[in-house]
Structure formats: structure tokens, C-alpha cells
Amino acid sequence: MNSPMRVAVTGAAGQIGYSLVFRIAAGDMLGKDQPVILQLLDIPQSLPTLKGVVMELEDCAFPLLAGINITDNPETAFRDVNIAMLVGARPRGKGMERKDLLEANGAIFIDQGRALDEGARRDVKVLIVGNPANTNALIAMRNAPSLMPGNFSSMMRLDHNRALSQVAAKLGRPVAGIRKMIVWGNHSSKQYPDLNHAEVGGDKVARLVNDPAWVEDHFIPAVQNRGTEVIEARGLSSAASAANAAIDHIRDWVFGTRENDWVSMGIPSDGSYGIPEGVMYGFPVVCKEGGYHIVPDLEISEFSKEKMQATYRELVDERDSVKHLFG
Numbered sequence: 001m002n003s004p005m006r007v008a009v010t011g012a013a014g015q016i017g018y019s020l021v022f023r024i025a026a027g028d029m030l031g032k033d034q035p036v037i038l039q040l041l042d043i044p045q046s047l048p049t050l051k052g053v054v055m056e057l058e059d060c061a062f063p064l065l066a067g068i069n070i071t072d073n074p075e076t077a078f079r080d081v082n083i084a085m086l087v088g089a090r091p092r093g094k095g096m097e098r099k100d101l102l103e104a105n106g107a108i109f110i111d112q113g114r115a116l117d118e119g120a121r122r123d124v125k126v127l128i129v130g131n132p133a134n135t136n137a138l139i140a141m142r143n144a145p146s147l148m149p150g151n152f153s154s155m156m157r158l159d160h161n162r163a164l165s166q167v168a169a170k171l172g173r174p175v176a177g178i179r180k181m182i183v184w185g186n187h188s189s190k191q192y193p194d195l196n197h198a199e200v201g202g203d204k205v206a207r208l209v210n211d212p213a214w215v216e217d218h219f220i221p222a223v224q225n226r227g228t229e230v231i232e233a234r235g236l237s238s239a240a241s242a243a244n245a246a247i248d249h250i251r252d253w254v255f256g257t258r259e260n261d262w263v264s265m266g267i268p269s270d271g272s273y274g275i276p277e278g279v280m281y282g283f284p285v286v287c288k289e290g291g292y293h294i295v296p297d298l299e300i301s302e303f304s305k306e307k308m309q310a311t312y313r314e315l316v317d318e319r320d321s322v323k324h325l326f327g
């Protein structure tokens, strides 16, 4: 058996937390031979609820669960962590855009960035889920100057999985056969789900779909607006699918993406594909040996370039509105 890995989850008493922590403890994220210690953070008002979650974790008698700590102090939560999943933040309600949450949520990521900087392992993998995830991730990263930018990521995987699912349904093919999907940019309604490079069974998805109107008028808006649709239907934002995407994101980052495929991750932009440095942007990445690289040399159409720049511009606007929160 390996020695335990420490996994911090913030907002652990919330909806996503309730779907996430049980799956981590069951070994769905780090493997069936990897013990975990859960370091769960929430605000003082939510600690009574969190104690109930801990009781249930105990009652599952998970063989891989080597310890549980709960706290309302980010420094305690992030001490020596290998993985930090920053979920805790307010969700949007009906009629809101995710960026409307910046005011309420942005400041959370100052203290959490500082606490990661102070206490996390130097090779910590940080995933920001709390919305607006890309810009919150930028705030955390900018408040953690002693960690590398590459330690930080934001979640595009739910959008990526939604896009896979839309294509699988359109083609009547198993979702596992669809490869090389991309969701570029911001986790917002301006994101750009791009199926131009996607393949199934060696064929190009775009050729099999053969319906540009479906791509523009159905596929792209369906993926962009799926979060809103879930909120309309449930009265609450996506939780189980978000937790599932967070597990997929970390699992692939740790163990690598499958052969001949890639995933979408929000990562610090480095100038690739005409996206200047300075934002957290969804790119196609291959993960390997605990790291990742952006998939190079993809041919980008004029239509795609325009959409990629539009989602970039929104990220710049978000960044400019929270500059005062950077360390």
C-alpha cells in the first residue's frame, strides 16, 4: 500500500462536496491502492453540517480513508496537501451569469491562495471549481507567489464532458469512443466548445455530423448554456456532474490522459493559439507523468479564432475587474 495522500476539499459541506468526498474516499480519483487523508474546509456556520458529512464518511468504513480533518482555517486545511480542490464559494441562481459572483467569491481566493503558498506541498495540484472558476483560479495563483503557475488549474472538464455527451447522442455512438474534444476559454456562456478536431473510430466527428447548422445553432449553445439549464430544472446548480468532472480532472492530471486523446483544462495562458499570458484559459492538454502540455499545432479556422478571442476578451474583463485582489 502507498503512503496516504492528503486531499483538501473546500466547501465540503456543500452540494458538490457531498458528491465529491465520498468518491475520493472510495478511490475513484487516486486509485484503489491509494489511501487518502481528507482535509475538509468550510466556513464556521457550515461546520455543523460538515460534522454530519464526516459521520457518514465514517459510516462507509472506506478501506482507503486514512484520516479526516475538518476546519474553518485555510492554513490548517492546506497544510502538506498533495491535492487541493477549491469548491467552496457561492453558486449562482436563476438569471445570474457566473461572473456576477466575482464580487461575492473573488476575495475567498486571496486567503486560500496565501494559505496554499504557505503550507501546501511544492508539487501540489490545485483545481478551482468555485465560480467564476477561471478568474478565481487566477486570484489564488497570484496570491501564491512561491508556487509555480502550473500548480494551478480551473475546471473546464464539466463543459468537456457535456460536449462529448452531445456528440455521442447526435451520432448514436458510445461516449467513450469520442476523442479530441476541446472547450476553449472561460467556463462561462462565452466558452467555445470546438468539435473540429474531435474523432470517433478514426473518423472526424465534423465529417460524420456533416451539419454546420447543428454545430452552430445547437451544439455550441447547448454546451455553453447547459449549466443554466440545469439551474432552471433543479433550482440548484449542477453538483454530481461537477463533482464527477473534478474527479476526472485530477485523475487525468495525476495518472495521464488516455492514448490518442486529450482533455480540456483551465491553465495559465502562455501565448499559445494567440492567447496572451495573464489569464486562466481552457486549452486542450495532454497529461503525462504528473504534468501537462498544451496540444500543439492544431489548425484553427477563422470562425474558431473569433470565438477563441471572444472568450479571451471576457477573461481579460474579469481580470481587470479584480486586479485589486492580486497579491
Ligand SMILES: NC(=O)c1ccc[n+]([C@@H]2O[C@H](COP(=O)([O-])OP(=O)(O)OC[C@H]3O[C@@H](n4cnc5c(N)ncnc54)[C@H](O)[C@@H]3O)[C@@H](O)[C@H]2O)c1
Binding pocket: 010, 011, 012, 013, 014, 015, 016, 017, 041, 042, 043, 046, 087, 088, 089, 090, 091, 092, 108, 128, 129, 130, 131, 132, 133, 155, 156, 158, 159, 187, 237, 238, 239, 242
Ligand atoms: N467550474 C464548474 O464547472 C462548476 C460546476 C458546478 C458548480 N460550480 C461552482 O462551485 C461552487 C460550489 O457549488 P455548490 O453547489 O457546492 O454550492 P453550495 O452552496 O451547495 O456549497 C458551497 C459551500 O461552500 C462553503 N463556503 C462558502 N464560502 C467558503 C469559504 N470562504 N471557504 C470555504 N468554504 C466556503 C459554503 O459554506 C458551502 O458549504 C459554486 O461557486 C458553483 O457555482 C462550478
Ligand SMILES: O=C(O)C[C@H](O)C(=O)O
Binding pocket: 091, 092, 098, 131, 158, 226, 227, 228, 230, 231, 237, 238
Ligand atoms: O452553471 C453554473 O452556475 C454551475 C456550473 O458552473 C455549471 O456549469 O453547471
